[in-house]
Every structure is written in structure tokens, then in C-alpha cells.
Amino acid sequence: MAKWGMVIDLDKCTGCQACTTACSMENNTLPGESWQDVLFYHEGEYPSAQMKWLPRPCMQCENPSCVHVCPTRATYKDPDAGGIVFVDWNKCIGCKYCMIACPYGVRFYADEKPLIEPDVREAFPGENGQLWSPPYQNPEEDWRRGIGIQPPGVVSKCTFCYHKVKHAPEGVADLDEDNPAVKEYVPACVRTCAPKARYFGDLDNPESQVNQLIGDKHGVRLKDHTGNRPQVYYLGAGAAVPAFTPADRENDA
Amino acid sequence: MSANTQPNALQGKLGSLLLLVASLVFLASLGYGVVQLATQGHTSFNTSSTLPWGQPIATYLYFALASSGLGLIASLPLVFGFKQYYPIAKRCIFLAFIVLISGMAVLALELGNVFRMLWAIPLNLQIQSAMFWMGVFYALDLLFLLWKFSKLQNGEWDSKTSKQVGIASFIGVLLASGNLALIFGMMSMRPFWFDALLPIYFYFTGVTSGVAALVFFVYLAYGFQRERMPRALQSLLTGALPKLFAALIGGTLLFIAARAITGLYSNNPEISLVWTDYLFASPLYNLSLIVGLLVPFALMLGAQWRSRMDIQVLVACLVFLGLFAERFYFVVGGQVVPLFQGTWVPNLISYTPSATEWALTIAGWSLFFVLYLLGEKFLDLGDMPKQLADSPQAAAQPAGT
Numbered sequence: 001m002a003k004w005g006m007v008i009d010l011d012k013c014t015g016c017q018a019c020t021t022a023c024s025m026e027n028n029t030l031p032g033e034s035w036q037d038v039l040f041y042h043e044g045e046y047p048s049a050q051m052k053w054l055p056r057p058c059m060q061c062e063n064p065s066c067v068h069v070c071p072t073r074a075t076y077k078d079p080d081a082g083g084i085v086f087v088d089w090n091k092c093i094g095c096k097y098c099m100i101a102c103p104y105g106v107r108f109y110a111d112e113k114p115l116i117e118p119d120v121r122e123a124f125p126g127e128n129g130q131l132w133s134p135p136y137q138n139p140e141e142d143w144r145r146g147i148g149i150q151p152p153g154v155v156s157k158c159t160f161c162y163h164k165v166k167h168a169p170e171g172v173a174d175l176d177e178d179n180p181a182v183k184e185y186v187p188a189c190v191r192t193c194a195p196k197a198r199y200f201g202d203l204d205n206p207e208s209q210v211n212q213l214i215g216d217k218h219g220v221r222l223k224d225h226t227g228n229r230p231q232v233y234y235l236g237a238g239a240a241v242p243a244f245t246p247a248d249r250e251n252d253a
Numbered sequence: 254m255s256a257n258t259q260p261n262a263l264q265g266k267l268g269s270l271l272l273l274v275a276s277l278v279f280l281a282s283l284g285y286g287v288v289q290l291a292t293q294g295h296t297s298f299n300t301s302s303t304l305p306w307g308q309p310i311a312t313y314l315y316f317a318l319a320s321s322g323l324g325l326i327a328s329l330p331l332v333f334g335f336k337q338y339y340p341i342a343k344r345c346i347f348l349a350f351i352v353l354i355s356g357m358a359v360l361a362l363e364l365g366n367v368f369r370m371l372w373a374i375p376l377n378l379q380i381q382s383a384m385f386w387m388g389v390f391y392a393l394d395l396l397f398l399l400w401k402f403s404k405l406q407n408g409e410w411d412s413k414t415s416k417q418v419g420i421a422s423f424i425g426v427l428l429a430s431g432n433l434a435l436i437f438g439m440m441s442m443r444p445f446w447f448d449a450l451l452p453i454y455f456y457f458t459g460v461t462s463g464v465a466a467l468v469f470f471v472y473l474a475y476g477f478q479r480e481r482m483p484r485a486l487q488s489l490l491t492g493a494l495p496k497l498f499a500a501l502i503g504g505t506l507l508f509i510a511a512r513a514i515t516g517l518y519s520n521n522p523e524i525s526l527v528w529t530d531y532l533f534a535s536p537l538y539n540l541s542l543i544v545g546l547l548v549p550f551a552l553m554l555g556a557q558w559r560s561r562m563d564i565q566v567l568v569a570c571l572v573f574l575g576l577f578a579e580r581f582y583f584v585v586g587g588q589v590v591p592l593f594q595g596t597w598v599p600n601l602i603s604y605t606p607s608a609t610e611w612a613l614t615i616a617g618w619s620l621f622f623v624l625y626l627l628g629e630k631f632l633d634l635g636d637m638p639k640q641l642a643d644s645p646q647a648a649a650q651p652a653g654t
Contacts, residue, residue: 244526
């Protein structure tokens with residue numbers, strides 16, 4: 001079985017957030033429930049100020065702290081699904097401990113105050129146990145893997161678009177949107193990326209493009225000191241996230 | 254009522270009146286909270302995906318640790334032979350039991366799918382999760398507290414089984430609250446909480462809040478009239494207990510000071526900024542430190558003052574509230590620094606509890622009161638071994654004699 005991994009080249013990423021939009025449409029997430037978000041930073045001052053941005057999906061860690069803390073095994077790492085970390089919505093009790101334990105902030109509890117008004121959940125009230133039920137929905141709902149629209153009171157997260165990836169032919173090294181044979185199996189954020197800053201493939205296959213990029217272009221993992229060992233790698237400048245500084249003191253240093 | 258105890262102020266009309274008031278407050282706050290949750294779900298909370306644990310978790314933590322504190326105080330006479338503490342042992346065990354029930358009730362209303370927990374935790378046996386062990390240890394804790402209480406209710410103070418259940422209860426308390434500390438203390442990705450010695454901090458501050466609750470409720474039981482109390486209880490309240498209380502408040506201040514100093518010194522903004530920009534920047538936190546702990550400590554330093562009933566009751570109330578604030582700021586403080594400094598969260602995450610979250614907290618407090626008043630009414634909580642009630646001097650002797 002493959003070990004699915006993602007490579008994001010920050011030198012090519014333009015911060016356009018098409019990935020965020022594609023993810024939200026593919027997975028029917030609510031405003032603010034951005035399984036794939038792009039974070040923006042700025043450092044320094046004019047004339048040498050720098051602006052950085054960082055696309056942030058779930059890192060699908062090899063050693064995921066969210067999985068260790070879940071008291072019901074609702075969140076689990078599935079080696080038979082390429083090592084993707086899922087949330088079983090039939091088991092999640094909504095304790096939110098995984099959200100505390102995730103160093104990357106990529107888990108969401110959508111049963112919260114709406115980010116924008118009017119509340120889209122009121123426009124499309126939930127049916128059949130769903131938190132909300134918009135007219136278009138991803139037809140491949142799978143609550144055991146946290147795919148589709150969640151019921152109230154559970155945690156949701158990026159699934160590497162497993163509902164697409166799972167149809168990929170056995171043994172394929174890379175899921176490249178430019179390859180017509182596999183393009184339908186490529187995660188939405190990768191497929192939509194206009195500057196082709198994202199790559200998706202098998203980290204266990206030394207011949208895969210993702211492994212070659214990591215090797216050739218010095219791929220790094222975010223917050224590697226946490227020991228979580230993400231399956232998402234970043235290339236290029238900009239993967240160093242500046243430490244938090246309150247907005248009113250950004251220019252003090 | 255057993256012949257060992259004096260008439261209890263709460264067994265008469267006063268108790269019934271307080272019970273009525275507490276029940277009304279409980280029903281009103283619970284009703285409001287449940288209706289809000291049923292109609293709006295957790296959107297009625299002010300927590301968010303960036304700050305998922307709010308005041309209901311802090312309330313649970315506060316109650317659970319007060320319960321552990323009370324359990325540990327009860328172990329002084331029941332496990333370690335400090336006989337002068339016998340007059341409060343039964344009340345401690347009872348209070349420990351009901352405050353834990355109240356905390357668990359609040360936690361149940363905080364969870365997304367509470368009933369699922371009943372099968373999903375035992376059937377999946379995720380032994381890597383501290384929260385799994387929290388379920389195991391607090392269930393055992395509750396069981397042993399109840400068992401111990403039933404022994405005391407039957408007048409079995411010193412039987413072999415009673416002693417063994419007492420020891421089991423003591424160990425249960427240590428495991429439960431120590432493990433509760435690890436739920437926070439093992440989170441290295443939340444540096445404000447990450448602390449190998451957090452269980453010790455929780456034991457200590459838990460005992461402080463437990464003594465605060467105990468002092469208040471003991472006086473309430475006797476209508477704030479010391480002369481109505483049994484002699485052995487009077488000598489405890491003018492002797493060993495206020496000294497212990499003073500030492501506990503002082504120790505709590507030391508713990509907070511140690512955490513604050515290491516936190517402020519640290520270059521890591523996820524720790525230092527919590528102290529500079531959240532805790533010490535908050536007038537309410539400073540007020541809770543000064544009025545909830547420093548002033549009570551100063552009041553309890555003088556031997557004359559600390560044996561006065563009015564001072565003890567005042568200090569108990571202040572410390573009880575002060576430590577509630579301490580738990581709140583501990584829980585929220587671990588989450589206020591956003592994990593990534595993103596465009597979306599340019600500052601510390603702000604959080605103020607919503608009306609529903611307050612309703613759950615008030616429901617917890619009032620449930621605690623209701624259960625307490627029922628206990629005083631029907632369970633003879635002031636009972637103690639007969640030889641102590643007959644001869645209070647025996648209790649005043651040093652421990653182990």
C-alpha cells in the first residue's frame with residue numbers, strides 16, 4: 001500500500017487560495033471550516049518587508065498526536081488508506097482533545113458560531129443527521145472516514161480527498177493532474193493549483209516525483225520538533241513560520 | 254440522627270428553604286442551558302475551533318480537583334491516622350462525591366455526543382489516551398468514594414474493610430487527579446501547560462480548593478455558629494485546620510509564582526506572552542490573584558485572625574472564587590496564542606464565556622449545593638467515631654498517638 005504524501009513548493013505558490021476554494025467545494029465545508037487554508041504573514045518593515053504565505057492542509061502525520069489522545073479511537077491513522085488520518089463520525093464524542101493536541105491547527109469543530117452571517121446552516125438546515133444540507137453534496141459520503149457533511153458535535157478535518165484517491169490504480173507512484181490516466185483521483189487542492197505548486201504521490205516509492213522533489217529541493221516538514229513527522233513537505237523559501245507576535249508589537253523588534 | 258452529633262442547622266427550616274432556592278437556581282440554569290443547547294447546539298458557546306476548550310471545561314476541572322482535594326483531606330484521618338481530622342472526614346467524603354458528580358454533569362453538557370461516550374470509550378480501549386484513563390480513574394474514584402461513604406454511614410470507621418476501601422479511595426483520588434493533570438501537562442504542543450510536575454500542582458491546589466469548600470460548608474451546616482458544633486470539630490476549626498489552610502494558600506501562591514517566573518523568563522512566546530499579554534494584562538486575573546489568594550493568605554497569617562469564624566468563612570469564599578478564576582485562566586491560557594500567526598488570527602485569541610456557558614457553570618454550582626443540602630438533611634454528615642464525640646481531647650492529641 002502506498003503512503004500518500006504531499007509536496008508544496010512555496011516558491012511556486014502564489015497564495016491565490018484556489019486550493020482553499022476547491023477543497024471547500026469538494027468537501028462541502030462551512031465558511032471558516034477550511035480544511036485547506038492559506039495563512040499569510042508579513043515580517044520586517046518597508047523597504048525590506050517580506051510577505052509570506054503558507055498553504056496548510058492536515059499534515060497526515062506519521063506519528064499523529066491527535067490519534068494518541070482520542071479516547072474512543074474515533075480519530076485514527078489508516079495504513080490501508082495510505083496512512084491518512086481520519087475521524088470516524090460515528091465514534092467521535094466531540095471532546096475536542098484532538099484539536100488541543102494537533103500542533104498544526106487543522107481540525108475543526110463546525111458546531112460553533114458562524115464565521116459570516118447569514119449562517120449558511122440556517123439557509124440549508126440539516127437533514128438525515130447532517131449539520132447542514134446544501135443542495136449540492138459530494139455523493140461519496142463516508143462517515144467512518146469523516147467524508148461528506150458531518151453530523152453535529154463532531155470534529156472534521158482534511159482527508160487528502162480519500163474519496164478520490166482511493167480509486168487510484170494500485171502501485172501508482174504519483175497522482176499528477178497532468179496525467180489523464182489518474183487526474184480524476186488527484187486531491188482537489190492539488191488538481192486545482194494553477195501554478196502547479198502541489199504534488200501528490202507515494203512517499204514509500206523512492207521513484208515517485210514527490211520523493212525526488214523532497215530529495216532534490218530539500219523538502220522540510222513544518223514544526224518538525226514536535227515529532228509528529230508530517231506526510232506533507234514544503235519546498236522553497238517561506239516554510240519558516242515566524243513566531244507569534246501580538247499585532248500591536250510587530251514592529252518592536 | 255445518630256446520638257454522636259449536635260443538631261444540624263440545615264436539618265430544619267433553614268435547610269429546606271436553602272434547598273428550595275438552590276433547586277430553583279439549578280432548574281432554571283440547567284433549563285436555560287439545555288434549551289440553548291437543544292435549539293442552537295454548541296453555537297451557543299463562545300468557544301471556537303481555534304479555542305475549543307472554554308469555561309465548561311474549566312468548571313469541570315475545578316470541581317474534579319476540588320473533589321480530589323476533599324478526598325485527600327479525608328485520607329488524613331482515614332488513611333494516615335491524623336485523628337483530629339475525624340470530625341470532618343464523613344463530610345469530606347460526601348462533598349468529594351457530590352462535587353465530582355456536579356463536575357461530570359457540566360462536562361456531559363459540554364461534549365458533542367455525550368451518550369456515545371458510554372459505549373465508545375469502553376469498547377475501543379484507547380489506552381494511549383489520557384482521557385481514556387480519566388474515564389477509568391474517575392469512575393473508580395466515584396465508586397470508592399461511594400463505597401467509603403456507605404461504610405461511614407454504617408458507622409464502620411475502623412473496620413478492616415473500611416480501612417482498605419479508604420486506602421483504595423486515596424489511591425483512586427491520586428490517580429484520577431494526577432491523570433487529569435497529565436491531560437494538560439503532556440501536551441508539548443501547548444507549552445503553557447506542558448509541565449511534568451503539573452500533577453503535583455493539581456494535587457496541591459485541589460486540596461486548597463477542597464479545604465475552602467469544606468470550611469464554608471462545615472460552618473453552613475451549623476448555621477455559622479461554632480458553639481453548636483461538637484467539641485472535637487470546634488477544636489479542629491480553631492487548631493489544625495486553619496493552620497493547614499494558611500499553609501495551603503501560601504503553597505498555592507508559591508506554585509503560581511514559580512510557574513509565572515519560569516513563564517515570564519522563557520523566550521517562547523507561547524508561554525511568556527500568555528503571562529504578559531493575557532494573564533497579567535487581565536484586571537480580573539490580577540484581582541483573582543490578589544483578592545482570591547494574597548489577601549486570604551495575609552488574613553490567615555495571624556494566629557488570632559485565622560481562628561476567627563468570620564475570617565475563615567470569608568477566606569474560604571475568596572479562595573474558592575480565586576481558584577475558580579485560576580482554573581479558568583489556566584484552561585484558556587493554554588490556548589490563547591494562535592498555533593500559527595496567520596492573517597485570520599493576528600492577535601491573542603479572545604474568549605469570554607457565553608450566557609449558555611455561564612448557565613452550565615451555575616447549574617454545576619447549584620447542583621453541588623442541592624446535593625449538599627440533601628446530604629446534610631438526610632445523611633448525618635457530621636458523624637464521627639463515638640470515642641471522639643465523647644472525648645474531644647482524644648482528637649486534639651498529635652497524629653498517630
